[in-house]
Amino acid sequence: MIIKKVTIENFLCYYGIKEFEFSKGLNIILGENGEGKTKFFDAIEWLLNTSYSSNEITLISQKALTEVTGRESFQVSVKLTCEHDDEIVYITRQFRVSKLKDESVETTKSILEGVKESRTGERDIVDGKQWLDIVFPPEIRRYSMFKGESSLNILKEDASLSNLINLFSDAKNYDKYASKIEFLRVEAEREVSENTRINTKKKAEFESLEKQIILAQQKKSQIEEQLDRLEQNTNTTIELVKEAEKFVVNATALENINKRIDILNERKQKNDAKIEENYTTSLLDDFWILMHFEPIHNEFSRKIQESEIAKRQLQQEFDISKGETKGRRILQAKLMNNSSPLPIGVPNKAVMVEMLKDEICKVCNREAKEGTEAYQYMENNLKQFLTSLEPEKNIEEDEVIFKNNYLKSLVNMSTNHDTSILKFRSVIPEIQDKFDFNKSREEDSVRFQEQIDKEKLERTKILGDSSLGEDRLLDVIKNYNQWQTDIINANRSKVTVEYQYKEASESLSSKIELRDKIGEQSANNYLIKKRDLLKDIEKIFKETKERKFDEFLKKLEDKSNEILAKINVDAFLGKIIFIKKRSTTNHTGINVELVQSDGTPFISPNQSLETSMHIAVLFAISNLAAGKKLEEYPLIFDAPTSSFGESKTSTFLNLLHNNTNQKILLLKDFVAKNDDNKLTIKKEFDLVKRNKAFWVRLDRPFDNGKLSTINTLVSEI
Amino acid sequence: MENLFESFRSKIPNFNADYKVDVFEKLSLYGGGTDERRDSRGKYFETGYELYIYAFFLGLYRNEFVTIPEKAKKENFRVPIKDWGNKSGKILRKDFSQMQEYIFSALIAKTEIDFIALEKGEIEEDVVIKNIIHQFECFTNGGLIYLKNKYEEHPAYFMRASYLLDLIKESI
Structure with a gap:
């Protein structure tokens, strides 16, 4: 099929009727961004995408709407003129627009119309949808229309490959027979089985084996499903890893900086936590409030001491004057030489x-050997103390001068508080130490903050260099590490499950073999031969299909590499490889990868290289289709090479020109502004080999803010 | 054995009720303050009696001995001195029993007591204790008045972490 002409009428920026007459081979449509290229692509898509119900009002040329006066109506349409099997087919999708009195707009529903023109020039109205599917089958369209570079990776989905096989590989020819032969084989097995059951004496054993075979088949299917799931999950994860690798260099740097920031924050927090400014609590808990207490303590101590001395003097005077003291008191008074x-x-x-034990008076630091006066004095003193603990039985009530002894506990308190003098004196230095410590920590805190700010600045730079935001970048590194682990674990599981699968297959085969052996001993010879023959045929079919599939892949791979080499002249080449995903089940998929000359995967190919790879595969597919002498179909690309430089684009276009398939390319290259700031086509475009070229540009002047002034002009160059 | 300190500890001292709002509620959680109010309004003491002790020392060091007017309404914490600090439940806070001893010793130093008469039994313990508690209340009252005036002059100063410490440092 060849697109002879595309006619666009009052569709978006195409006001009035605009025509593109295409030829075989390479057709190029040049245009600056926003001047009508993509709207051309959208027009074709709208025409082809018949299942999509569009909102007609949004497709009308605003200029047409403004120009129409009164209650006139006009048509919006896209018409494809195709050559198919030496016949011309016109497919038009169109609707009518009417402007009502109140300036509101009404449209009819869009319809698809078809006209077929025979070689003799006879025209017939045909079903538009039906004929669109005939001239441009839907399954082909998905390999024909490409918008942007990202759409070129068509083998990403497993379904695409099986679709391709159906379209282009001989393998599909075997599919239609495979199910029939499988049916015949099952029937033959059933016949053998029934015949065996009637005749054999080993009926019970045969039936038991049949049951076991069913169970073994179920088990094998379950493992197969498990293996499938594992495979799918691993492939998805591998894709994610590849995607993440584009960002992972920056992500690692970011992660390192964030770790450093975390450490600094932690250090700062620990440092800040040491700053204790709860001075008020320390006033009470740490007795800082006693900083001026020493004079007060001295006042207290002196007061108690004076009272105690006065009390003792009074007691002594009382004792002497009464003359009836106990022996210990007389002795004490005498020894004291009348002092208190x-x-x-x-x-x-x-x-x-x-x-007494050391024989030293530690009060006056003198020797007090046993038997000496000093020793006896100490000994008596101890006895007095021990006696004082006993109740005084012989002293009568009226002999007592002091009824109370409040001073004793106050003396003890005063003695105890004497040891606190050091504490009172150390409060001021302690407070100063605390202040100094806190000041030093505050300085450290400022330093930490400066380091954190510096790291944050570095982080901002990294984030500025990345197309991802911080959260996503961190997600990438987090997930990247997790995905790597997942892949390793999945591969380990896969080995185990594959082993289980092998075991299950072997067990099933041996059971079948055993059952068949019993059958062969008893069943009708003809039935057995028929069954075996069908088994063999089924096996041949399966193997041939597999071989054809492999051959197709090999051809596709070789052709892709041949094209890649031509696209990437003088640049890194690499090699495209098609890796067949697991083939234990019927669900076969492939991974397309770019590897280096030594076979190691090429990590993170740049966009230009990836695009080259995908285009190479696409053209390889297109070439294979031509080789099969199948109907050719046009390829339509909108901005497929936006990551290519102009020079590479030229090489690429010249390569396309060598291929005779019809191609329509929409490019923004080769359009420049001249000295007068007017758009012009560069001279370099003269060197580009092509069959037809057009230039789409907006009719100037126009008002940027008014769609009603927008009209794309089409000129052939 | 007779022990004035134990008797002192069993008493509940009063303060001028006027300062409940003017001082206690501004500088402590006494009177139902929340943590938020404490932070925003510079409340530095967790309990009323902590502020009472602080005010006592402030009055003591500054020699601000002011008797609570007879007609003034009096208020107290309904907790005897011996239980001050003991029931805080705050693990990190310390026991106040030693602090109570220092307060008591300061009051003994500042109170006119005829110990000979006391020992002879010529005056009653209760009279002495009443006198001591009166001293306690008067110094504290002096401290509270000083704090109230300071707060009225510069309330923002009380937001400074070291301000109450500074007041003590400067008090002699």
């Missing part, structure tokens, strides 16, 4: 015992 005695129990019991 120390309170009983000072020094305390433990100290006294220690001094």
